[in-house]
Amino acid sequence: MTEKIGVYVCHCGTNIAGTVDVAEVRDWAEKRLKGRGVVVARDYKFMCSSLGQELIEKDIKENELTRVVVAACSPHLHEQTFRTACKRGGLNPYLCELVSIREQVSWVHTDQEAATDKAKAVLSGGVERVQHHEPLEPLRVPIHPATLVVGGGIAGIQTALEIADAGKHVYLVERDPSIGGHMAQFDKTFPTLDCSACILTPKMVSAGTHPNITLLTWSEVEKVDGYVGNFVVTIRKKARCVNTELCTGCGICQEKCPKKVIDEIYEAGLGYRKAVYTPFPQAVPKYPVIDKPNCTYFLKGTCKACEKFCPTSAIDFNQEDELITVEVGNIVLATGYDLFDPRRIPHYGYGRLANVFTSLEFERLTNAAGPTNGSIVLRDGKTTPKAVGIVHCVGSRDRNYNNYCSAICCMQSLKFAHLVKERTGATVYNFYIDMRTAAKAYDEFYQRVLEEGTLFVRGRVAEVTDAARLPSEEGKLIIQVEDTLAGKQRRIPVDMVILSAGLQPRFDAKATAKLFGISCSADSWFIEKHPKLDPVATMTEGVFIAGCCAGPKDIPNSVAQGAAAAARVLAHIDEGEIMLEPVRATVIAEKCSGCRICNNLCPFNAILFHEDRMVSEVNAALCQGCGTCVAACPAGAITGTGFSNEQILSQIEGLLMLNIANGRRPVEIAEAVMA
Amino acid sequence: MSETFEPVIIGFTCNWCSYRAADLAGTARVKYPPNVRLIRLMCSGRLDPTFVLKALASGADGVLITGCHPGECHYIEQNYKAMRRFLLLRRTLTQMGIEPGRVKLVWASAAEGVRLAQEIANLVEEVRALGPLNWGKDETSSFILPPLPFELEAA
Numbered sequence: 033m034t035e036k037i038g039v040y041v042c043h044c045g046t047n048i049a050g051t052v053d054v055a056e057v058r059d060w061a062e063k064r065l066k067g068r069g070v071v072v073a074r075d076y077k078f079m080c081s082s083l084g085q086e087l088i089e090k091d092i093k094e095n096e097l098t099r100v101v102v103a104a105c106s107p108h109l110h111e112q113t114f115r116t117a118c119k120r121g122g123l124n125p126y127l128c129e130l131v132s133i134r135e136q137v138s139w140v141h142t143d144q145e146a147a148t149d150k151a152k153a154v155l156s157g158g159v160e161r162v163q164h165h166e167p168l169e170p171l172r173v174p175i176h177p178a179t180l181v182v183g184g185g186i187a188g189i190q191t192a193l194e195i196a197d198a199g200k201h202v203y204l205v206e207r208d209p210s211i212g213g214h215m216a217q218f219d220k221t222f223p224t225l226d227c228s229a230c231i232l233t234p235k236m237v238s239a240g241t242h243p244n245i246t247l248l249t250w251s252e253v254e255k256v257d258g259y260v261g262n263f264v265v266t267i268r269k270k271a272r273c274v275n276t277e278l279c280t281g282c283g284i285c286q287e288k289c290p291k292k293v294i295d296e297i298y299e300a301g302l303g304y305r306k307a308v309y310t311p312f313p314q315a316v317p318k319y320p321v322i323d324k325p326n327c328t329y330f331l332k333g334t335c336k337a338c339e340k341f342c343p344t345s346a347i348d349f350n351q352e353d354e355l356i357t358v359e360v361g362n363i364v365l366a367t368g369y370d371l372f373d374p375r376r377i378p379h380y381g382y383g384r385l386a387n388v389f390t391s392l393e394f395e396r397l398t399n400a401a402g403p404t405n406g407s408i409v410l411r412d413g414k415t416t417p418k419a420v421g422i423v424h425c426v427g428s429r430d431r432n433y434n435n436y437c438s439a440i441c442c443m444q445s446l447k448f449a450h451l452v453k454e455r456t457g458a459t460v461y462n463f464y465i466d467m468r469t470a471a472k473a474y475d476e477f478y479q480r481v482l483e484e485g486t487l488f489v490r491g492r493v494a495e496v497t498d499a500a501r502l503p504s505e506e507g508k509l510i511i512q513v514e515d516t517l518a519g520k521q522r523r524i525p526v527d528m529v530i531l532s533a534g535l536q537p538r539f540d541a542k543a544t545a546k547l548f549g550i551s552c553s554a555d556s557w558f559i560e561k562h563p564k565l566d567p568v569a570t571m572t573e574g575v576f577i578a579g580c581c582a583g584p585k586d587i588p589n590s591v592a593q594g595a596a597a598a599a600r601v602l603a604h605i606d607e608g609e610i611m612l613e614p615v616r617a618t619v620i621a622e623k624c625s626g627c628r629i630c631n632n633l634c635p636f637n638a639i640l641f642h643e644d645r646m647v648s649e650v651n652a653a654l655c656q657g658c659g660t661c662v663a664a665c666p667a668g669a670i671t672g673t674g675f676s677n678e679q680i681l682s683q684i685e686g687l688l689m690l691n692i693a694n695g696r697r698p699v700e701i702a703e704a705v706m707a
Numbered sequence: 708m709s710e711t712f713e714p715v716i717i718g719f720t721c722n723w724c725s726y727r728a729a730d731l732a733g734t735a736r737v738k739y740p741p742n743v744r745l746i747r748l749m750c751s752g753r754l755d756p757t758f759v760l761k762a763l764a765s766g767a768d769g770v771l772i773t774g775c776h777p778g779e780c781h782y783i784e785q786n787y788k789a790m791r792r793f794l795l796l797r798r799t800l801t802q803m804g805i806e807p808g809r810v811k812l813v814w815a816s817a818a819e820g821v822r823l824a825q826e827i828a829n830l831v832e833e834v835r836a837l838g839p840l841n842w843g844k845d846e847t848s849s850f851i852l853p854p855l856p857f858e859l860e861a862a
Contacts, residue, residue, distance in 0.1 A: 108726075108730060135734065140736070141739075150744065154744060551816060551818070554816075554819070633785075633788060635783040656782055658781075658782035660752030663754060663755035681758065684762050685761075688767055
């Protein structure tokens with residue numbers, strides 16, 4: 033054994049030491065793995081602390097260690113920490129191996145003896161593997177300075193503005209005709225009751241006019257090629273049928289268009305728009321789009337009213353979708369959420385009982401620019417309600433629909449209660465399971481709404497019905513609920529019911545995740561690199577997430593994430609290049625038989641074949657390091673850096689050196705290998 | 708020597724999904740039997756069938772191969788290649804007189820810590836029922852490969 037290996041076993045406080053006998057693992061490694069090159073074995077309370085790291089540095093210098101194995105937490109957490117410590121000690125960082133005895137041993141097993149034995153096996157696997165490690169240098173990849181931001185809601189706008197203000201170019205892609213997202217639909221924002229449009233539209237205008245932002249609305253990303261630093265993104269610009277170079281946004285086309293269409297998106301189905309439209313007056317960009325499936329000209333071949341009246345001849349019925357390609361170094365996804373469809377809960381009556389509204393419909397009702405000019409009225413368009421019931425947690429915290437809390441509904445419901453009270457003087461009931469008002473000035477707002485006289489009933493609503501049992505219930509909606517504080521069933525007649533519907537991942541979140549090569553949780557929210565410490569990065573380098581696409585959030589959190597994602601992107605751009613793991617495949621030309629089996633296996637077309645020399649070669653710039661070709665080569669001519677055959681085969685041997693407590697063969701195998 | 712047979716299982720995990728799932732199972736303190744020892748690969752496509760044979764030859768009683776769900780591979784489609792190899796490997800193992808039930812392919816996304824733990828527990832019980840691997844001892848044995856769910860679907 034020529035390598036001198038140092039072994040470090042971490043207690044992680046009691047996280048590891050509570051289940052694994054750390055001292056025994058250390059002793060075992062010291063004695064039994066001596067023959068495998070282990071010269072130093074230590075245990076320490078927290079290996080990741082600076083004192084723990086210094087232990088490693090000191091040993092590398094004093095004991096001339098050539099390899100280091102740390103048995104601690106997952107490499108996804110601290111691999112970098114220990115590699116850096118090795119580097120400081122003067123050892124190539126890739127000669128260090130971190131094996132997980134926390135996530136994979138102490139946290140998942142309860143039997144101390146079995147856990148200790150497994151920790152020994154895992155450690156021994158690391159010791160065998162590390163002998164075959166090679167000194168490596170990280171790959172340096174240049175970063176293209178432009179950025180793609182997908183989604184023009186508040187999170188995406190914030191990201192785009194932060195990056196653009198720093199002087200870097202941004203492509204902001206939005207699939208609707210205008211940026212603004214859900215925030216553009218709201219009337220007031222909690223808890224300050226700021227007018228939503230008043231605080232959002234200046235940002236929209238900045239994004240629309242910023243010299244560093246290319247705004248691509250009515251557009252969708254079709255294809256993503258490449259990798260961090262060098263993505264090539266294909267974007268479909270859907271045909272607007274309006275020439276944006278000529279259009280002045282005067283709005284005459286919208287006035288003259290004879291076709292009225294129910295606006296299912298912006299007005300939540302409560303209002304109308306025309307077949308040629310901008311979703312709302314402050315839309316950015318100001319150019320309208322023609323809704324082809326509803327346009328009379330596209331349906332019947334005649335009309336062209338918009339074309340006739342357009343003062344600048346900007347209408348172009350022959351416009352076609354355009355595919356454009358952009359090169360970017362980083363991508364930020366801020367694709368937002370969909371509202372839970374309360375039709376899925378039939379006993380709440382939405383879609384069947386006229387005066388049951390969704391939260392988004394209510395936002396439009398209260399909005400001064402909405403279909404009722406801001407008056408809160410029943411579905412008939414004129415009656416002001418005298419009693420209103422607000423149902424919390426619709427589709428959230430419910431095993432039948434979504435288990436999670438949608439985070440914003442309590443505050444949103446309080447806001448609704450305040451607005452109803454202020455504008456109609458109606459009696460307002462809130463039906464809640466728990467009040468969750470945990471953020472700056474949120475609970476104070478709750479207190480304020482309580483003081484205003486809104487009534488709170490603790491209990492999940494069982495049913496909303498129009499079947500009256502008493503004369504006083506005639507013509508009303510009756511909310512059947514168990515009041516869990518009073519301990520009795522109640523029937524509360526109201527005129528209007530607002531369902532505070534939860535937030536859901538976008539209907540196409542899974543497809544989006546696949547397109548950009550990131551993962552989704554079981555609910556379909558995008559998964560962050562680390563839920564606590566790296567909330568805007570993803571497992572895919574160069575792809576970041578911000579806002580509700582990663583989980584329900586309120587506006588301040590979405591804005592903070594947008595800015596955080598921008599900071600991460602700017603750090604990449606400023607650095608100019610990014611260091612990547614040097615996990616790549618290489619063909620050893622002398623061993624290659626030219627069979628070309630590997631050629632078709634690579635999804636990145638990184639393997640090229642030299643006809644003249646009859647050998648294959650891996651293009652390191654294109655190779656992503658999956659190792660499929662390494663496994664396939666019948667001649668064993670391809671090596672996978674960091675995951676070579678020798679490394680994995682010896683790790684297997686090491687893992688099996690010791691069998692589980694009191695099982696078979698522990699001694700013979702251990703000794704056979706050591707002999 | 709205890710009466711119950713404790714199988715040893717080597718598990719191959721993908722860096723992007725199942726290794727994360729194992730981390731998640733840990734963070735969430737989901738319990739599973741200590742019989743499995745995991746190896747991290749960058750992708751299930753890296754799995755050389757030799758690794759499986761090596762594990763069985765070195766004393767493992769079973770092998771778990773895990774990767775991203777079909778269509779969710781970090782490297783676009785390499786998990787399909789792992790699946791092709793797995794199907795072939797099952798036939799090879801049968802010819803060698805090894806019960807195909809000792810080697811299992813499981814898809815587990817980064818979010819499926821609980822599922823991975825459950826699959827590990829299932830495999831441990833399945834291999835426990837098969838008993839210790841009698842590598843090459845029983846040359847006359849032959850096993851009929853049970854069809855896999857996706858093979859049934861295809862038929």
